[in-house]
Amino acid sequence: MTSRRKFLLTSGAALMAGAAALKWRAVHAAPAPAWEVTHTDAEWHALLSPAQYEILRRGGTERPFSSPLYKEHRAGKFFCAGCQNPLFSSATKFDSGTGWPSFWKPLERGVYTSRTTSLGFRGAEVQCRRCGGHLGDVFDDGPEPTGLRYCIDGLALTFTPGAA
Numbered sequence: 384m385t386s387r388r389k390f391l392l393t394s395g396a397a398l399m400a401g402a403a404a405l406k407w408r409a410v411h412a413a414p415a416p417a418w419e420v421t422h423t424d425a426e427w428h429a430l431l432s433p434a435q436y437e438i439l440r441r442g443g444t445e446r447p448f449s450s451p452l453y454k455e456h457r458a459g460k461f462f463c464a465g466c467q468n469p470l471f472s473s474a475t476k477f478d479s480g481t482g483w484p485s486f487w488k489p490l491e492r493g494v495y496t497s498r499t500t501s502l503g504f505r506g507a508e509v510q511c512r513r514c515g516g517h518l519g520d521v522f523d524d525g526p527e528p529t530g531l532r533y534c535i536d537g538l539a540l541t542f543t544p545g546a547a
C-alpha cells in the first residue's frame with residue numbers, strides 16, 4: 384500500500400468518525416443556560432488560583448490522586464470554588480479508585496451537563512450550573528442507584544463539613 388493511499392483511507396475514516404460525532408451531538412446537545420454568575424477574565428484570575436483557573440475556566444484536569452478532597456470522607460457539602468454554588472453532598476460521594484473525587488448524583492440545581500443521559504451514553508462535560516465553571520465529566524459506569532460517575536476535579540471544589 385502506498386503512503387498516499389494509506390493517507391486517504393485514514394482521513395476517510397477520521398471524516399466518518401467526525402460526522403458520527405456531530406450527528407450524535409446534534410441529537411443530544413442542549414443549549415447552555417445563561418450563567419447567573421459571570422466575571423471578566425481578569426476578575427476570574429483575581430478570584431482563583433492559577434491551578435483553579437486552569438480547570439474551572441479553561442477546562443483543564445488536575446493530576447489524579449493530587450487532591451486532598453479525594454480522601455475527604457466526612458459528612459458535608461462540596462461547593463463550586465468559583466461561585467460557592469452547592470454542588471454535591473458527601474452522601475453521594477464514593478471511592479471510584481480513579482484518583483478524582485467521585486459522586487453518583489449532584490445536588491438539585493448544582494451542575495449542568497452538555498448532553499443528556501441516554502442509551503449509548505459515553506460521557507459528558509460537567510459544569511457548575513451557576514457560573515459555567517468546568518468541574519469534570521460524567522460517565523455511565525457509576526454505582527447504583529443512578530449508575531452515574533461524576534468525576535470531578537478537587538481543585539474546582541471547596542468542602543464544608545456539616546450536614547450532608
Ligand SMILES: [Zn+2]
Pocket residue numbers: 463464465466467468511512513514515516
Ligand atoms: Zn460555580
